[in-house]
Amino acid sequence: MFCRNGCYMTVPNLRFRPIPEMDDYVVFTPDNPNLYSLNQAARLVLAFCDGRTGTALESAYCAALDPLLPRREARAELRKTIEDLERKGILRNTRP
Amino acid sequence: MTQPYFETPPKITVSITATCNLQCKHCYADCTDKPTTSELTTSEWLAFIDYLVENEFIQIYFEGGEPLHRPDFDTILESCGRRMMTLVRTHATLLTSERAKKWKALGVGRLFVDLMGATAKTHDYFTGSDGSFEKSCNGIRHALAAGIPTDAVLILTKRNVGELQAYLELAHELGAQRAGILRLYPLGRAKHHWKEFALSLQEQVEALAALRPPAGLHVMRSWHPNDANCCWQAAAVDPFGNSIGCMYLREYVNYGNIRSVPFLDTWRNDALYKKLRAGKVEKSCTQCDHNEGTRGGCRSTAYAYTGSWNAPDPFCSELNEGVDIRVLPKWLLHDRPKP
Ligand code: SF4
Ligand code: SF4
Numbered sequence: 185m186f187c188r189n190g191c192y193m194t195v196p197n198l199r200f201r202p203i204p205e206m207d208d209y210v211v212f213t214p215d216n217p218n219l220y221s222l223n224q225a226a227r228l229v230l231a232f233c234d235g236r237t238g239t240a241l242e243s244a245y246c247a248a249l250d251p252l253l254p255r256r257e258a259r260a261e262l263r264k265t266i267e268d269l270e271r272k273g274i275l276r277n278t279r280p
Numbered sequence: 281m282t283q284p285y286f287e288t289p290p291k292i293t294v295s296i297t298a299t300c301n302l303q304c305k306h307c308y309a310d311c312t313d314k315p316t317t318s319e320l321t322t323s324e325w326l327a328f329i330d331y332l333v334e335n336e337f338i339q340i341y342f343e344g345g346e347p348l349h350r351p352d353f354d355t356i357l358e359s360c361g362r363r364m365m366t367l368v369r370t371h372a373t374l375l376t377s378e379r380a381k382k383w384k385a386l387g388v389g390r391l392f393v394d395l396m397g398a399t400a401k402t403h404d405y406f407t408g409s410d411g412s413f414e415k416s417c418n419g420i421r422h423a424l425a426a427g428i429p430t431d432a433v434l435i436l437t438k439r440n441v442g443e444l445q446a447y448l449e450l451a452h453e454l455g456a457q458r459a460g461i462l463r464l465y466p467l468g469r470a471k472h473h474w475k476e477f478a479l480s481l482q483e484q485v486e487a488l489a490a491l492r493p494p495a496g497l498h499v500m501r502s503w504h505p506n507d508a509n510c511c512w513q514a515a516a517v518d519p520f521g522n523s524i525g526c527m528y529l530r531e532y533v534n535y536g537n538i539r540s541v542p543f544l545d546t547w548r549n550d551a552l553y554k555k556l557r558a559g560k561v562e563k564s565c566t567q568c569d570h571n572e573g574t575r576g577g578c579r580s581t582a583y584a585y586t587g588s589w590n591a592p593d594p595f596c597s598e599l600n601e602g603v604d605i606r607v608l609p610k611w612l613l614h615d616r617p618k619p
Contacts, residue, residue, distance in 0.1 A: 199363060201338040205284030212338050214362040217389030219339060 186263040188238040190277035194230060198274060213273045220272050225265045233275055241266075283512035283559055288544060291339040292332060293516040293527055296325070296353065300346040302371060302407045306396075306435060306477060308467040308530070311345045319519045320539075322352040328517070328538060329360045335544060343369040343527065345519065354382065361387025369394070369433070372419020373412055380419075380426035391423050391430040392460065398446035402439060417454060424455045431500075433460035435470075437477035441487045452494040460500040461488065463595055465528055466584050466608050478606045485597055508574035509564075509593075511556040515547065525553055528580035531617055555589065562590045565598040581605075584612055587619025 199212040209222045222230070232244045246258040253261070269275035297319060300311035320328070332340065340360055347353050347370055360366050361383075368383075369392040375383075395416050396406040403413035423430040432451040434440060440447070444461065451459040463484065464470060464477055479487070493499045514526040523535040523546035535550035546553060561576030568574045576582060577593025585594045585603055592599035611619050 197362065199338060201290055201336050203286075203290055205286050210290065210338055212363075212365050214387055217361075217365055217387055219365045 186238060186266050187277055187280065188242070189279065190238045191235055191279040192233045192238065192241055192266065192275060193235050193278055194233055195273055195276050211274055216273050218272070220274065225261055226269060226274075229262060229265045229269065230275070235278070238266075238277075283557075285557070286513060288335050288337070289513055289515040289547065290337060291341065291513070291515065292337055293341045293343065293514075294325075294328075295344055295516070295518045295527055295530075296342050296347050296356065297345040297350045298519045299349050300344060300371075301349050301374065302346070302409050302412060304396075304407050304469070305473050306406055306437070306464070306468075306470040308465060308470055308527070309345050310468040315350075315519075320521050322355060324521070324539070325352075325356050326359050328543070329356070329363075331543065333360075333363045337364055339365040339367070341367040341369070346371060346374070348372075348374040348379075354379075354386065357383065357386045357388060361389075365389050367392065370419070371407070371412070371416050372423065373409075373415035375419035375422055377422045377425065380422040380428065383423075384426040384428050388428055391420075391428055392433050393420050393423070393430060393456075394434070395420075395432045395447070395450075396434055396437075397440040398443040398450045402443060405439065417450075420454045420456060430456055431458040431460055432456045433462060435462045435464050436479065436484060436487065437464055438479050439477060441479060441483065444487055444491060448491060448493050448497060448499065452497045456497070458498040458500055459493070460502075461491075462502045465580060466612055467528065467531055467580075471608060471612060474608050475606070481595065481597060481600055481605055484595075508568075509559055509561065509576050509579060510574070511579050512559050514557070515543075517543065523547070523550075523553075525556060526580065528578065529556075532580070532583055552589075560590065561592065562588075563592045563599060565596065568598070584617075585609060587611070 197214050201210045209227055211220050211222055228248060232241050242259055242262060245262045246255050249258045298309045298311055299315045347368055366388050367390045368388055372393045393416060395403060397403045400413035404410050420430050434447055448459050466474060488501055516524050516526050517538060518524050518530055521538045523543055524530055524533050533552060535553045536546035556579055559575045564575040577596040579589060581595050582591045582593045583589055594600045594603035594605050611617055
């Protein structure tokens, strides 16, 4: 669940594998072993997840997509992506 | 559709040993009980795993022989389980409940357990070992109880085709998420039992079409259109350190030995390796080429039946061109097969 006051960071010990030949970016989650393919939205979200708050994340994400994506849509995409990444064990909120 | 040319492949298969506690009639690796001295040592495998991690490999798939028959296998798993997605193919007769829990802790991500039939009679006939069916089923139970996702895999032959539906039900009952039905390859001991085991292509197609998987069980098949020419991304090393692209090519190719050449040099420099990855074939089914990115089907069986790397795969009903796959070319039965 997305939280504005949350503090978002990637889970430790993940391994990332860019596969530029297939325009793909794969992540390995050792705690619950699996490989996931990250789409553009997930890659952008992860690039911002350095411990900043949900609010700061939202601003950064919307700014990065402006004017390509209206703010409302960007916010919805961000929330969906964060929830998906949390479910897969790639991202965590360290201040839930 | 063109497949990409990888600078470094993301995944690799490692045949960790050519030894096994069973002596299956169909064994592709022609396994023996005792290892030959030329198998890679523990430290050589550990160094190779470090090399894979340094070079951004993200998945490793172990098979054998029987990986559990190597006394150092847990040490090897420990070095990669948390650094790469780690998959293991095993017959699981040696997988106790404690060992399965340990594997879970080491980071093993998925198991593929060979079960050659739905009954002890059929399975034990293949393995030549009474009680092996029960032990393999228990191995699956232990793995699942430890929380390791586990699939059952079967190689389709004349001797088990009659119990395929029962097989799917068994896999489902055991708790497997997926069952894999694989085609028989003319390799190792299997080719010497070819007459006894090989079905015609028509018989295989009909058997697969008749399957009614129980709800919730996913069935994987290695035939058209999923008999992809997947050589473009294939990386594999045999127990002796030879880079061979794919375990199904084990008798036909050698791109160099990782004891003397870095693996990626074999990937980048060997002419035959590059040719197979390029996927240039004489003939391919346009629909599959488009949908699946596959050109001409599996290169191993194309070569086995025709002696040509560019020929179509006779296991594909679109491309079979009248080849009776129950009849093997004679040269294939030599120790070092060459047409
Ligand atoms: S269990 Fe597998 S490795 Fe062992 S002899 Fe049978 S086919 Fe070969
Ligand atoms: S030999 Fe066959 S199974 Fe192996 S990588 Fe090539 S096409 Fe795929």
